[in-house]
Amino acid sequence: MPPGMVYDPKLGKMVPDPNLTPDEKRKIAQQRKAQEKAEKAAKRALRKKRKGSCASRLVTILILLILIVATPLLIGYVYQLASAPNENFTPLGQIIPVRMDNGTYNMHLHCTGGGSPTVILDADIGAWSVHWADVQAEIAKFTRVCSYDRAGYGWSDRNPAPRTVQRMATELYLLLQAADEEAPYIFVGHGVAGMTARVFTQSFPDDVEGVVLVDSLSETLLNPYPAVLSQQITFYRLAEFFAPWGTVRLLDQVAGYDNWLLQGATLSPEFKPVFRAGYYKPAYWETAWAELDGLKSAPTELANIGGLGDRPLVVMIATDRPNNSFPVANFPAPNASYDAQQLLARMSTNSELVEAQTAHYVHLQNPTLFVIAVQNVVEKAK
Numbered sequence: 001m002p003p004g005m006v007y008d009p010k011l012g013k014m015v016p017d018p019n020l021t022p023d024e025k026r027k028i029a030q031q032r033k034a035q036e037k038a039e040k041a042a043k044r045a046l047r048k049k050r051k052g053s054c055a056s057r058l059v060t061i062l063i064l065l066i067l068i069v070a071t072p073l074l075i076g077y078v079y080q081l082a083s084a085p086n087e088n089f090t091p092l093g094q095i096i097p098v099r100m101d102n103g104t105y106n107m108h109l110h111c112t113g114g115g116s117p118t119v120i121l122d123a124d125i126g127a128w129s130v131h132w133a134d135v136q137a138e139i140a141k142f143t144r145v146c147s148y149d150r151a152g153y154g155w156s157d158r159n160p161a162p163r164t165v166q167r168m169a170t171e172l173y174l175l176l177q178a179a180d181e182e183a184p185y186i187f188v189g190h191g192v193a194g195m196t197a198r199v200f201t202q203s204f205p206d207d208v209e210g211v212v213l214v215d216s217l218s219e220t221l222l223n224p225y226p227a228v229l230s231q232q233i234t235f236y237r238l239a240e241f242f243a244p245w246g247t248v249r250l251l252d253q254v255a256g257y258d259n260w261l262l263q264g265a266t267l268s269p270e271f272k273p274v275f276r277a278g279y280y281k282p283a284y285w286e287t288a289w290a291e292l293d294g295l296k297s298a299p300t301e302l303a304n305i306g307g308l309g310d311r312p313l314v315v316m317i318a319t320d321r322p323n324n325s326f327p328v329a330n331f332p333a334p335n336a337s338y339d340a341q342q343l344l345a346r347m348s349t350n351s352e353l354v355e356a357q358t359a360h361y362v363h364l365q366n367p368t369l370f371v372i373a374v375q376n377v378v379e380k381a382k
Helices: 022-087 133-139 165-178 193-203 227-245 247-255 257-261 272-279 282-301 334-345 367-381
Strands: 005-008 013-016 094-100 103-112 118-122 145-148 185-190 208-214 309-318 348-356
Touching: 094 165, 103 133, 103 165, 118 133, 118 165, 118 193, 133 145, 133 367, 145 165, 165 193, 165 282, 185 193, 185 367, 193 208, 193 282, 208 367, 227 247, 227 282, 247 257, 247 272, 257 272, 272 282, 309 334, 309 367, 334 348, 348 367
Parallel strands: 118 145, 118 185, 185 208, 208 309, 309 348
Antiparallel strands: 005 013, 094 103, 103 145
C-alpha cells in the first residue's frame, strides 16, 4: 500500500489517510517526490543504455562493412607489391633523359640496325616498343630502325601534360634529338600514331622522307567525338583507380586483357609478360585514358595540316577487323573507317593503298606484309 494512503470501503478505492499529521503528510510528499525523481532517473538511464546499445550496433556494422571492403583491397595491395619486384624487365633499348617545357623526363628508345633513312615506329594507344620488337628485327636487316615508348607506357616516365597529337609529336622529336638519332626519317604510325606522323611531318618537314600509316586513325573519324571513346575513358579511369590494389592483375588472370587489348593478336612469348607487367601499373591506364581524351582536340589540330606532297606513302587498311574490336572499329561504321583510309592515301601524289587481310594490329598478324611495305617506302626515299 502506498504510504499515507488508506482504503475507503465506501468509495472502493485508496484515499489519503485523514489521520495523518501535517509533518507526516510533508514527509510522505517528500518521499513521493524522491521516488518519482528516482524513477525518472532510472528511465533516463534505460533510454541512454538503449541508445548506446543501438549506436554500438551501428558502429559494429560499420566496422564490419569496412573490413569487408578493405580486406580484399589490402590483400590485393600486398599482392601487387609482392608481384611487382619480379616484373622489373630490362629495357630493350636506352633510357634517355629528355628536357621538355615542363621538366625532364626519362623516355625509352630502342634503335637497331644501320643505314639511312631511319625508320621510326610509333604505336597505337595502349601499345609500346614491345609490340614492334619482332618486325623491328626484320627492318634492321636493311636500314636503321627505332621504336620507343610514349610517355607513360613501358619504360618511359608518365608526363602530366595533355596528351594532344602535337604534344606527342614534339616529345618524340625531342627524344630523337636527345639521343642524337639523325634524320631523315621514315615515320610509321599505327592507329592514333598515324595522326602523330602527319603532325610530325608538318612540324619538321625537312626530317621526314616517307610515311607508312598502319590502319590509321584520322580526324574524320573523330568529328563528332564517338561516344564509345567516352565510355572507354570511364573504364580506363576505373582501371587506373583499381590497379594499385591488384584488381587489374587479378582480373587479368581470369580474362586475359592482352587478348582484348590486342584483338587477339599474338605477341612473342618472351614479350607477353613484359606487356602484362606494363598494364598492371596505374600509369598505363592513366596514359591510355589521357590519350583518348586528347583526341578531342585532334580535329582542330589537323584542320589545316595539309598533305604530304610527293613523299612516298603507304596506307595499310585492316579489312578483317571484327565490328566490336578495339579500338578503331568502334568508330561510326566499318565502311567509315575504310573510307577514311582512302582519304589518307590521297595526301601524297606518291602513295600506295594496301589492304591487309588482318585485324587492327597488322604488324603482329601479318608481319611479312608490313615489313615489305616499310621496305618499299625506304627504297623509294633513298
